[in-house]
Amino acid sequence: MKRREFLASSLATVAAASTARAQTSAPIRIGLMAPLTGVAAAGGREIVDGFTMYWSEIKNMAGGRKVEVLVEDDASNPDTALQKARRLVEQTKVDFLAGNLLANTGLAVANYVKGNGVPYFIPVIAANDLTQRARIKNVIRVGGYAASQFSPPLADWALKQGYRRVAMIAQDYTFGHEQCGGFAQTFTEGGGAVVGQFWHPLNTADYSPYLGQVASLKPDIVFAMETGADSTRLVQQYASFGLKGRIPLLGAQNTIDQSVIRTMGPECEGIISAAHFAEGADLPATQAFVKAYAGRYDNKIPSLYGFTHYIGAMWIAKAINAINGRIEDRNLFLDTVLKTDLPESPLGKPVRLDAYGNPVYDVFIRRVMKNKEGKYVNAPIDSYPQVSQFWKYDPETFMKQPPYSRDFQGIKKA
């Protein structure tokens, strides 16, 4: 109900503003890039769905101006993403860019907008340094999260359950290194030990070499950081090797995202992860969003991709409203976005951005379980208030340590 009120009131402001500004101002053009073809195509579709859903909910109007979303396919390829970004900015003349899914596509586009100052919003691109050591002023992670933002609370939760030995399986690239680094650092500083880390290439078909070693290490828990089809395969093989039920499996939010478990059976049940959004949360605001999304897109429960782009759009729209559509003043626009908080998002709790352009959230510890309709969802079992990308560290000190990589995982020597 509250959400509806919010929508109604924002519509009213929009209407008021539009009459005040007459019809002289040109539409706001947003360039949305998403992988509609290539390896990340499934997630790309949900990016477009979530993003456009919010704009159509507010009748494509913000700050008294019409909003046009122009979608381009980045083909899951950074070179294509760069070319599309150039086209959107230089030919289509969009006012700002948003989207992309794979870290390398986002990094390529971020490097491009660094040169020309075009605002770029990245609800999925998690590469730590974009909002840390290599911060670009006009790149803001509305609705998204830094790669190592949610794994420290998960590690802390694991410590509280009495787990002390963790084995980690992760994809061997920056996103994997950063998530594992966040987990490993917090876990070892809290008295835990990392008994083994297994890095495997993307698109691993057979996990038996890793799972065999994991079992022989006798860890208390396993932490898995996977994306896309790798997630599905890992979770299935974890169960078929008989590890499920013997060693609790913890995952990064993407390992067990709705987009992964949507097609899975009981093998995914009980896996624990941490994220700002839990599609199975009992909050009225969350459930209203889940229902609206499912009603719009073939009964699909929203994934993190769809959700982050939905609230990303909400964030941008609120900022545009606050400055009455004057987004041509880029500094004003960016500063306003940074200052904008969302008290009435589907998260049901206020969220804000830190000084580095990354959001601060209440983070849920989630467990995969069946909802009332018998579908698997991530439902909250615990929560950590106000988690920033720096966890409990001082930002300056944190950024002085090297970025997480294969060689640096922040592991405290016992």
Place this chain on the structure above:
Amino acid sequence: MNNRYALSLGGVGGVLLLLPLALPGYQVSIATQILIFGVLAMSIDVLAGFAGRTSLCHGAIFGAAAYVVLYWTTVMGGDVFVGAALGVTAATALAALFALLAVRTSGVYFLLLTLALGMIVWGVCLRWTGVTGGENGIRGLGRPEAISSHVTFYYVTLAVVAPVTFLMWRFVHSPFGLTLRGIRDSESRMRSLGYNVPLHLFLAFLASGFFAGIAGALYAVFNNYVSPSTVQLTQSVAGLLMAITGGIGTLLGAFVGAGAIIILENTFSAFTARWPIVLGLTFIAIMIFAPEGIVGRFRLLLARRARVSSARKAEIGGLR
């Protein structure tokens, strides 16, 4: 005939020089990209069209040059022009290494061997995270101020591409180029005539790698970003497809092929997310209706017309 040739060459040159004045900014960057990929496709055509060796590793050689340029300018803090020279050198060295391994094979074995060699480069770029940045690639610092605008960089590219194209044209039409064609048509005959076939192929591969390296260095400065997707197989395939679309063995057809593919990609992707299908269908259509490529087909038509008209002349002469 010679006069007409010079005239059309001057015409093309004039169009290329005036192009940026007529096109809006973004299209100029597309034109630049076409020139760069045209050079890559030509370098593949040197081997495929003239020496009869179809390579699937030129994307890797191209990308290696791009990596070296960006590593030099960002990590080492060096100058772009020195970086470009280093990139081309590295590409040539890599080509020399590949050539040593590949020149004794031909046909499908050459194809598979070069494919494997290219995959090694891709694997190294992906896994050697400390140097290449792994999946994230290397992000450049931007072009130097003097060549930062699309238009100036277009002219820079043109100033590099034009002489390089001439050089390649001279290369394949030189006596050495003729020996390559001889090897393509009959290796055993060339051997029995006393030519050192592997040496000739080695030199051709080296030259081809050098040209691919020039394209790669230009691309690094143009794109200001390199990642494993620049060295992966699809890049080699894209270059080869451009050469085939333009016409294998036509050399300059590479530009037509690069232009056709890049423009198609850009046009269709604006309308439909299914643009790869459109592209695929186009290739199939080309293979069925013009297997000799766009320029190759055009040449055939011209030749046929010339034959017909000369036959008619002869007929008229005979009647008298």
